Amino acid sequence: MTNAKPVHGSQQFLLTLLGTYFLGVEDKVPSTFFVDVLGDFGLSETASRNALSRVARQGFLEPSKRGRSTYYALTEAAHSRQRRRLKQIVDFGRVLTEWDGTWTVATFSVSEDQRHLRHQARQILRQSGFGLLYDGVWVSPWPLAEDSRQAMLNIGIDRITVFTGAASVTFGGEGDPVSAFELEAVRPLLESFIARTAPIVDALRSNKISPTDALRLRIETLRDWRNLGENHPDLPSDLLPADWPLTMARKLFEQAYDGLAAAAEARMRHHVGQSAAELIPSVRSLSTAEVADLEPAIGDPRKMTVGTGGLS
Template sequence: MAAGVGSQDLLITLIGTYFLGQDRPIPSVFLVRLLQEFDVSPVGARNGLSRLAARGLLVLHKPGRNTYYRLSPEAHNHHAERLSEIVNFGEYPIEWDGTWTVALFTVPEKERAQRHLVRSRLAALRFAMLYDGVWVRPGALKNQVSATLSSLNLQKVTVLSGAAVDGGFRGGNPVSAFALESLRESYEQFAASLQTLRADIDAGRVGAADALLQRARVMQDWRNFPDHDPLLPDELLPHDWPLHEARKAFTEVYDGLAELADHRFRSLLADYSTDLAGEVRSLTSAELLALHLPPKGLGPLTGMPDPLLTKE
């Protein structure tokens, strides 16, 4: 699994992936056994379940001496939205009217914590720093930015929305504020890392147990991109931008491993609930793609802070 992925992340990811649309309680002994496939100890798995229940993401059921869990309604709805967002990412072009939003603010040097908070809030809205105290992003987003910054009691704030920019010089072009080269490298490395796996899938060299592990790993790796890509419109990106090739690699692996991964998941579950095992399956990228309409323009992050991705 990817570095830093813990038992809570895996539990929510796997429950949300394989029990999407299901409301039946899941045996806790199965969830503990499932996480052993990912080298999570029984103690770590039980701790993860308890913490998720304490956070309200899982609902505990305890008829008699048996323990069961299921996603809370809020977590279920959010996971469906988040899963669709992750898989849809990169499928549709971003519409743009050619304008920019510019946020300018002043924070005294002694209030460094406040400065960090402002930058974090702007980054969550996909802004990038052009100059110190000057942040930009394509598209009109005046209301969201004004509401965000006004709540922070800054010394001085100005928001310019709908500004036309005729390029710039000496690094002054707003596009230069975005770390596109490092993002390009990340996309290219991601696609390259899947070449051998794609060949093994085509040749039938992947077993069911490995398919379950690899599919979860690929999802965990890919889900970082929607959170860190600034989602610039095509007009502002280099002509050979690697997002689409990276997405193609992701969907081929995610869908290519689906049948085997589902088989492994059901075979593990059948030891604890044959009825439930007969009902579960994951959705393909095409099915997830159909859950939501394509984006209509440049907006802030479409997902809430993801409980499935919160570090433990």
């Protein structure tokens, strides 16, 4: 495997590490541990400590002092949020929801003096699984969630109409509601994930991945799966092309994420042992099957929250 190169988004990697390996761990962890483990991702000590400070300011970590040493612990709010995000990310593509053939159509109107609200409204609809079919006409195979409707009202959109029904006439092309989701623009993302992940699975079969590489690759694979889930339209299998490669991508994700687990965990325990050996028994992460057994996330579990970084 290749050597680690410095990564962009150090906060994202730090949050992903915390959400993957420290869920439920209330102990305080020395900052030196984070510096050591982020070094596996090519981050300098300065970059690692800056990431710690920024994540703490965001309310995910609570710092404390013991003499001259700084320690960090996940806040209560972070435990809940990271657990929810881990389930949303890892469960993506595991089961495609059955569909009853009903479409939801949403339209809204904003006066010219409030045109700045349009972007916010569009973001809410996109994050709710809606696609733009025509100007001002949004469609989804799923109902508009109550929290999304409330979010529209909260930003000041009070002229919104939502109705449901089956598409009685199929015109094809741009008239097909599925065209609102630009599936063929997403296909290369799936193919790219497959191309990156298949060599990892092959290397696992040949036992050619070191613990250091395993930790880095496992976190990077989870990051890539999250990015894919955030860009993949929320459509039932009925509406996907017969040759859609999501099933293959999901299989490779499971093989890589679960196959890297033991060696990655060994590397994490090595790092913990250098600065807080008493925490070694606490270090473990959930397999894809164990994540599937977690209680469902609050709200609609199908869609991820876009653009929040890490598991947050």
